[in-house]
Amino acid sequence: MEWALRERAVRVRARVSGRLGRAEPVVVDVLLAVFSAAVSLWSVYDDDTAWPWWVYLLATAPSVPLPWRRRFPGAVLLASSLPAAVLSVVAHSVMPQVQVFAVVTIYTLADRGRNWQRLLTLVVLVVGNIVGTHSPSGALFSLVVSVGSFVFGSLVRELRRLARVEAERAEQVGLRAASDAARAVAEERARIAREMHDILAHAVSLMVIQAEAGPLVVRSDPDRAIRAFDAIADSGRDAMVQLRRVLGVLKEAGAGPELAPQPRLSELAAVVERVRASGVRVESRIEESGPAEVQAAAYRIVQEALTNTVKHAAATRVSVRVVRSGADLAVEVTDDGCGAASAQEAVSGRSGGRGLVSIRERAAACGGSAQAGPGPDGRGFTVAARLPLRA
Template identity: 50%
Template sequence: MSDRLRGFGLSPRAGAGRLVDVLVAAAVAVPVFVPFATAPEVSPLGVVFNLGTVVPLVWRRRAPFAVALAVASFAMAVSLYDRPGQALQYGALVAVYTLADLGRYRWQRWGFIAVLVATIPPGALLIKDNDAAEFMFTLLLPMTAFLLGTLARTARERSDALVERSAQLERERAAEAARAAAEERSRIARDMHDVLAHAVSIMVVQAEAGPVVVRTDPDRAERVFDAIADAGRDAMAQLRRTLGVLKEEQDHGVRAPQPTIGALPELVEHVDRTQVRVRLTVEGASRALPADADLAAYRIVQEALTNTVKHANAREAEVRLRWTDHELEITVTDDGQGGGGADAGWRRGGSGLIGIRERVAACGGTAEAGPRPGGGFRVLARLPFAAVTA
């Protein structure tokens, strides 16, 4: 069936609409021409005029206004020429309904007036035995048809608006899901970078020092290899937690445990096993932090120490946590080449140091890094309590 419709240049939907229009025209033709079967005399001109109120309905969807005018003209001719031909102007009623339902707003009024005039049989005004009841009846019918068409149009437009609104909401939900997925991928990428960069940096430094220590200090060599193994095991554990986020969130909607500021002593101990001596200093009374700030504090220190081990060629570093009434101030300093590798690593915008900026900004804080006047490098981050807990 659809192939046949395409052969006539019609889509399946348009072809179905045309078929409905043909059936409507056929249904209207039945009451129009039934009186001719019992009429004592049938006029060929009367048949033509009556056909004119039926045939144009086949195109009622394509040109509602033109069809309404054509049907109204033939209906007027039927009323004047052969009044018994149609007790009611069925074609005109269908035309005015279609005009209200599918026609352009600016043409509806004129088309309705034309059909209204045509469907009030002029004979009702010319023949004396037509009373007021018949006149009102012929007047109310087209008005009712127009009202029904308007109601159908309103219902369809409301349905279309609801469908469009639903589609818009679906697009917004899809965009929000895509944005959330992108943020989650970015978060996981930062966490994986922090874990791998820190662990691999420590392992590389220890491995490079291993051959020298084995020859000069065999007892210390054992501690060096233990540090490499510990760094590897710690990296594996943190990777499992980070990658486990994907399955945990999919299955249960919760995240796996993440490292917090309470794990900093262990982090400092791991780095201290390298050639860099690290000291942790805490000032002020510690306070409970929200989960995002707690993780951010840990990752900031982790990335800063990783930068020190990789770039600074430092021998000593210090991690200072200063708790105030309004913010947590995190300072990581070293005595390495502040104007060299560490500074260059920050200014190049490595993903780890960019991650520090992003984490601090997400918590409403500030971050800065650069060489110290007396030598070495410093990373300073401030996490305000008010912004974090808002």
Template identity: 45%
Template sequence: MSLRSALTPVVTRWRTANPYALDTALAALVLFAVSLQWMFPDEGDDPLTWRGWLLGAGTALPLIWRRRAPCAAACAVSVATPAQALLHAPPPDVMYGGMVVLYTLATVGKPWQRRMMLVCWVIGVVATMQHQSNKEPFEYAFHLMGIICAYALGMLTRVQRAYTTELEDRARRLERERAADTARARAEERSRIARDMHDILAHAVSLMVVQAEAGPVVVRKDPERAEATFDTIAATGRDAMAQLRKILGVLKEEQERANGTAVLRLPQPSVTALPGLIRQVGESTGLRVELRTTGEPCPLSSDTEVAVYRVVQEALTNTVKHARASRAVVGLHWAEERLTLTVTDDGRGPSSSQGGHGLIGIRERAAACGGDAETGSGPDGGFRVLVRLPAATDRQEALG
């Protein structure tokens, strides 16, 4: 075990101990050091008196309050120390109390307090040394270096504490920012999952409802078509269940891997899947859907590819559920590195039932990809969904 690892628990306990108990112990230690002159007297012209000992105690006892009232404690020590030296009863060999209060003020005092105290002690040491008998030149340097070193050590401690505090504050800010980023990512992911599940369920259920409503009619008139209708309902339901199981399975796996942070990475549909979607809607509902493409296609980011598919899916689902339309047109217009997507029908136009989560999801998807969406009446009647989406900025983004 290294010396540092052995001392770390001791230092930790020392820092977390009661500060008043520590200051009392420090005052007792300084009082013991001051009393050494009386315990081991040497020959000299300065007498050892009780008055001198009391003045020496006056340089130690105020240290008990050095953290509660640092300036008052420093002033008390600053008065007792020169008084002891001027009365020759006897003068202190080492100014223990003075070095402690200078260190304390340099650490916790206000700028004017610590600067004023340092200047007063420098002047006081020089002045009191003039009244000390048998003084030696090196004693000036000894006392001056002692108080200056104590002050410098206090300033170093002050800077170190400020630096440590800044690091701790920065760590707390980074932790709060990380928690906020995590919460924001989770909220965005929950919103995306909700949109995907809404699109999958709404589309599948709408097709199933249309087929189920037509089932009783065709059962009596065309049994073979009725059988195909029920097969379509079953296939649509199985497809929806398979997609939901895939979403929930990957979500559970990612939650366990990321300790609760869900990040889905499912194979997502793209623009190339639109013909299949249109064919499915037409075969399942009897709605005539036409896909029209103009311009030269440009690469899209993976999120934009998914948004195009989901917008078309949601728009056609709304057409099947609400529009009472017989025909719909899906238009893809590529121009100036931008895709303009339109879905129009020849139904009854806007209604209050078409202002729900589906249209909100379309706007959210467009905004998330840096585009915008408009919904309302078409130029020739019916209902129109218009979405403008930007192309990928570079090849890497296009590849996702």
């Protein structure tokens, strides 16, 4: 209950503050009109001639439109100038030395008027003060007051324009920053998704195959069953180690992708051994070369290619080559499995995976490329990638 009352009080204060903020310019303009009228009335009263009542009315008339000057600057200037011009003709001696209404309306038009209104007003001010004033000193004083008001209003107009430009620029910077942040979040999510996919898909695939084979040979070949269960345990432990790498980085405040411990090509030997333990013959030639990000990408590409071989290809033999070729690191995984049919299943998503897409993404992230298709003579399947060793 107390919270609701406090919230209601805040809303009431905000509403009152908003109304006061909207009312403040009107109050200022009304006070300006009163002050201008007072100056004009005092000028008539202080004159030596006893003027009739209508002269006092003419003297106050130019100040009456001032409360509307912000909304209709051109019309207010014209409405103030007409009675002032009549008063100047019939009773010039009662005109104040500084006409407050003229200063205010000229300033307002220079600040808020349209361009053609501003240009026309400036021409009329210059010509009118020079032609309509008999003495040079009087003309100079009138020009300083009137044109000075116009110049001051123009300066305020320019400051308003610059403030709008800065506000728009700040808004654009904020939008770009928000867009960059959203893009960084999306890229980081994609990176984490690739890492989790590669780690879990490889480990779970090997564990499922070994678990299916173990019960079949547990009586006829106990040693093979033991090796199968050992391979399951090794795959599980390796997956846990790699998951801790990823999750450990996520728990660190401010940690980025560059801080994540990345797998090296030297660790591929363990992956190859686990695939061998699943019953697939693996021939491998692995040369450790290149910076950490290239080695990590090559590791993941080989890991994903072997995972697809184990899951989809029904292969008996697979060849793994990771060698330096000129300025690139060449990666090639070739199997003798069922070839394009298994690849199409992996790409189309019927298997629930996105391994080949992940391979291409990893290669592209390093500035390289990857291809996948049937092996030599249309037999088996080949995944090949080239990763630049230098940026």
